Amino acid sequence: xxxxxxxxxxxxxxxxxxxxxxxxxxxxxxxxxxxxxxxVSQATIARVMDxxxxxxxxxxxxxGNLKRADRRTMTIGLVLGSVTNxxxxxxxxxxxxxxxxxxxxxxxxxxxxxxxRPEARxxxxxxxxxxxxxxxxxxxxxxxxxxxxxxxxxxxxxxxFVDRQPxxxxxxxxxxxxxxxxxxxxxxxxxxxxxxxxxxGDKPQNWTSRERLDGFSAAMRDAAIPAADxxxxxxxxxVVEADAALxxxxxxPHPPTAVFAAQNLISLRMVKALRTAGVHxxxxxxxxxxxxxxxxxxxxxTVVSQNPTEIGRLAAERMFARIGGDTSAAAVHHVPTxxxxxxxxxxxxxxx
Amino acid sequence: xxxxxxxxxxxxxxxxxxxxxxxxxxxxxxxxxxxxxxxVSQATIARVMDxxxxxxxxxxxxxGNLKRADRRTMTIGLVLGSVTNxxxxxxxxxxxxxxxxxxxxxxxxxxxxxxxRPEARxxxxxxxxxxxxxxxxxxxxxxxxxxxxxxxxxxxxxxxFVDRQPxxxxxxxxxxxxxxxxxxxxxxxxxxxxxxxxxxGDKPQNWTSRERLDGFSAAMRDAAIPAADxxxxxxxxxVVEADAALxxxxxxPHPPTAVFAAQNLISLRMVKALRTAGVHxxxxxxxxxxxxxxxxxxxxxTVVSQNPTEIGRLAAERMFARIGGDTSAAAVHHVPTxxxxxxxxxxxxxxx
DNA sequence: GTGAAAGCGCTAACAT
DNA sequence: ATGTTAGCGCTTTCAC
Numbered sequence: 001x002x003x004x005x006x007x008x009x010x011x012x013x014x015x016x017x018x019x020x021x022x023x024x025x026x027x028x029x030x031x032x033x034x035x036x037x038x039x040v041s042q043a044t045i046a047r048v049m050d051x052x053x054x055x056x057x058x059x060x061x062x063x064g065n066l067k068r069a070d071r072r073t074m075t076i077g078l079v080l081g082s083v084t085n086x087x088x089x090x091x092x093x094x095x096x097x098x099x100x101x102x103x104x105x106x107x108x109x110x111x112x113x114x115x116x117r118p119e120a121r122x123x124x125x126x127x128x129x130x131x132x133x134x135x136x137x138x139x140x141x142x143x144x145x146x147x148x149x150x151x152x153x154x155x156x157x158x159x160x161f162v163d164r165q166p167x168x169x170x171x172x173x174x175x176x177x178x179x180x181x182x183x184x185x186x187x188x189x190x191x192x193x194x195x196x197x198x199x200x201g202d203k204p205q206n207w208t209s210r211e212r213l214d215g216f217s218a219a220m221r222d223a224a225i226p227a228a229d230x231x232x233x234x235x236x237x238x239v240v241e242a243d244a245a246l247x248x249x250x251x252x253p254h255p256p257t258a259v260f261a262a263q264n265l266i267s268l269r270m271v272k273a274l275r276t277a278g279v280h281x282x283x284x285x286x287x288x289x290x291x292x293x294x295x296x297x298x299x300x301x302t303v304v305s306q307n308p309t310e311i312g313r314l315a316a317e318r319m320f321a322r323i324g325g326d327t328s329a330a331a332v333h334h335v336p337t338x339x340x341x342x343x344x345x346x347x348x349x350x351x352x
Numbered sequence: 353x354x355x356x357x358x359x360x361x362x363x364x365x366x367x368x369x370x371x372x373x374x375x376x377x378x379x380x381x382x383x384x385x386x387x388x389x390x391x392v393s394q395a396t397i398a399r400v401m402d403x404x405x406x407x408x409x410x411x412x413x414x415x416g417n418l419k420r421a422d423r424r425t426m427t428i429g430l431v432l433g434s435v436t437n438x439x440x441x442x443x444x445x446x447x448x449x450x451x452x453x454x455x456x457x458x459x460x461x462x463x464x465x466x467x468x469r470p471e472a473r474x475x476x477x478x479x480x481x482x483x484x485x486x487x488x489x490x491x492x493x494x495x496x497x498x499x500x501x502x503x504x505x506x507x508x509x510x511x512x513f514v515d516r517q518p519x520x521x522x523x524x525x526x527x528x529x530x531x532x533x534x535x536x537x538x539x540x541x542x543x544x545x546x547x548x549x550x551x552x553g554d555k556p557q558n559w560t561s562r563e564r565l566d567g568f569s570a571a572m573r574d575a576a577i578p579a580a581d582x583x584x585x586x587x588x589x590x591v592v593e594a595d596a597a598l599x600x601x602x603x604x605p606h607p608p609t610a611v612f613a614a615q616n617l618i619s620l621r622m623v624k625a626l627r628t629a630g631v632h633x634x635x636x637x638x639x640x641x642x643x644x645x646x647x648x649x650x651x652x653x654t655v656v657s658q659n660p661t662e663i664g665r666l667a668a669e670r671m672f673a674r675i676g677g678d679t680s681a682a683a684v685h686h687v688p689t690x691x692x693x694x695x696x697x698x699x700x701x702x703x704x
Numbered sequence: 705g706t707g708a709a710a711g712c713g714c715t716a717a718c719a720t
Numbered sequence: 721a722t723g724t725t726a727g728c729g730c731t732t733t734c735a736c
Binding site: 011012013014056058059060061062063065066073075078082083084086089090092093096097100103105106107108109110125127128129130131132133151152154155156268271272275291292293294295296297298 | 363364365366408410411412413414415417418425427430434435436438441442444445448449452455457458459460461462477479480481482483484485503504506507508620623624627643644645646647648649650
């Protein structure tokens, strides 16, 4: 027994037939044992399990699903923003946890916002999942319209959207109330006495971006702030751009006394830009999305904290409810956000 | 056409037989078209594709794999630390990218270090992957010994380890040279004049933790520093513990002038502890693993930066080489790390 | 260039 | 309590 090749375990992948032969039973009996079905004697179970162990047999669930009545593959597909993003990472983690607890495997695929042809990649990934007959798809789509998923949905694939609402398709969605969150953030700054507040946002092609901008605008309008005192910078996707955007804001006749960075990466870039400009102790900043080191900055970064873990858990819960036969009307589920004050968002305006 | 049920697309999932019937050809011809096989006339291809479009047919790859000669499922399984950890997230992302480019789907599963019975969960997840006949497994295992994977390996499942070396199993591994990296970090502090350096590490059950501690100890020994000046605190897994550990260090007759936090979460906890103790501008700190906001801290956090993206890419490369038939000897692949100076690691000792 | 028949590994339905 | 037969949706083999 030098190299394992003379070991009792065979090198070829065993099938149920091999196990049945070795145990001296029929294949259906092996199937019963492997699937914990009733009506098998303890003695037979023992003999089958012994053979399974000797051969290191693992049930082939794909083959079984071919014939099985419910035709469930016990897999779901996840299409999210990159797992590199802490938000997506937590959503991913929560869904995975929920799925594995229910014996369901999770396919993961990332969608980078900045890809060349995002819709093409999105459709390719989803098609790959459909060809593998996933029971459901949990999606953060980049495309403008998801009606192309209608056929797959009618054919039985369950769908739940995360961090977005579906367009051209009726399906459950789980997300933060982006508009209300942006409003809260803005009102937080207003409550601390600010009147001139700048908004830094992501690309407006992005639906969540538009929602956040709407929330900001609504809050400013309600506070009777003229649009001239609510400057907007969209599409800040780079540190250099952040510096430039801040420079533009500071060059205004009446520069803003506070900044709302409505996306997590933009928040980081803005922390740096304010620092570089030497105004980080003077201009208030509130960011969107929390991250581990936010409280270690100086000043600590005040953020609108989403609850990605709860978003993921709830999305998974909806998914498994649908898979389990829930046919209630599709709905949008909002997960609450909270403003976490850490210092940067509580800097008062100079006048105060 | 009010609700789509009267639409041309059927609600039942179509099979090749349906497509063949609608296109007026045999199933084998449909199979040829779906798999881009030669010897089909353009006219036939067009008719088949038309039927495919009308029925919204998607090939069932699981069914096909049952009979296909190579029996490849075009899926791999990933068992990593939680995608919540930025290191794992980047490794995950790189592997995913590489796999999808090769038409391979990726199953993802997280393994939390702090689970109750980590090996049980590990084996459950891996078994789930094997039952789905993945072509390969890319693993960051928690178990002490992986010889239980030998049978699956002999049966054809390729395996590549990430961030760990396999024990009791011969397989490729891709990881940072933890020992050398810890040595570099320590030498960086020594080069800045420090003689009394504390080491804060993860649980010593963890193999990478032991390697890092070894690297630290070797560097200190080479510098002829007595062990009394190289205090070690292991298993700091909490902010409170970090405070306590720092307090113990500062209470020493000759407190350390520098600290090496040899794990990413511990680095964060230590930043906070030093800040709380009011010594963050006085005691040097070097962390392990980079993170997005490290340069935004004050002082900026000097770290040993691993290259998780390259680790992931290389692991995927090895995996696909093995799947493609590479039978060369299994090897350990070290991916270089770099010390990124940002301020905290360059604070001189009081005497200098 | 095309199709008919066999069978991949398993489960359903029906024996016994 | 156990085994036998058919067939899931596809690819292989081989015939035309």
